[in-house]
Amino acid sequence: MIPAEFEYVAPSTVEEAVQALDRAGDDAKVLAGGQSLLPVLRMRMADPGLVVDLGGIPEARGVREDGDTLVIGAMTSHHEVMRSELVRGHAELVALATRTVADPQVRHRGTFGGSLAHADPAGDLPAPVLAMDAEMVVAGPSGRRTVPAAEFFVDYFTTALDSNEVLVEVRIPKYTGWRAHYEKFNRVAQAWSVVGVAATVLVRDGAVARARVGLTNMGATPVRAHGVERALVGSPPTEEAFRRAAVHATEGTQAGSDASAEADYREHLAEVLTGRALATACG
């Protein structure tokens, strides 16, 4: 199959991209790395009149520091993110989760911001971004606004982005010195997550000082496991403490049932994988 016909523009600035989207109304799609959009277009699950390619916008690409914040451009490829010394040093959880995305070819083309804006419940990057209290910098016709990750993911494949807005960059507070692990459960290579657990922990003086845990595919949007985090803080980083904390993993989740797993199996997985994620992070 090939996509239906569409008009194509490749603006060189964020503002031009926003103007193009604004003119097109609801009839446009944003092309980032294209690793989800192109299959969707090929299978004719979408039929936009206009495709706005962000690939020619230098501002949206690359990783930089801004004081205590790590800034990842939305058009930075997964390959670039997972190899970035800045990401590995200040947001290891993001680097580890990115390594599990799809396969090498897809990671060469797919982008950090594209994955987040696509908001697939089984996508691996929303949960880490939510857990780490990231902020999304969004450009629209009236300028730029910042959306906290907790408000960005709205529903299945739905974010706080309006049809005339683009995600420019993601600002993540630095988690320097935190340990991290992304535990992903899938059935075969390159498959989507049945459930994933993103965990990053700061251990100080033999005890968990701070913890951040996010869950993939335990509802329409990523879920922050506050109960797990609260149970962990103050505990020694032991298997026993991780097991006790992991019991809280399903609090606030609304797991669905599909061809990969029934909801109750997902709940079982969330608890088991949370224990594993914490143990591996601190191991």
Place this chain on the structure above:
Amino acid sequence: MPRITVDVDGITCTDEVQPRTLLVQYLRDQLGKVGTVVGCDTSNCGACTVHMDGHSVKSCSVLAVQADGHEVTTVEALSQDGRLHPMQQAFHDNHALQCGFCTPGMIMQALDLLAENPEPDDEQIREGLEGNLCRCTGYQNIVRAVREASQRMRAGAGPAMEHSGETPAPRTSTEQTAQQRVAGGQS
């Protein structure tokens, strides 16, 4: 229609393409480079893998217009003067194919893998090839072939190998039409 200029296997190609044309269609239908095949139509199988600016991509999931100004290398660029590339030779020697449909993509991804990691162990080879499917259950021999190729190639593996001194000087007629290219059946 948008006009694109793409360096394909060392030749500069300038063509008009529809925005919806996929890179793999451009390579096969407009340039006649049928060494790259279309497998699954769902981005899963990796049979259409080529290199774009030295990194592997699935050419069914890239628009031709996105390749404008970039360098594309297909499996057709690998053999020189009738002599197989060491990776191709290793696939041949190890019986790393049965039907052969996945082979162009396997070889291009294997070269990408060795460019990243010139001495992978078997697990790293399997992970590096996770985006490529073989339905003849030929993985054992494919892994064996990639391992052997890595030993044969060592220095200068991957994209560097494609651009080694053995590459012939770029052929000149840069503005020839797609029609001529197809008719000429250039390799």
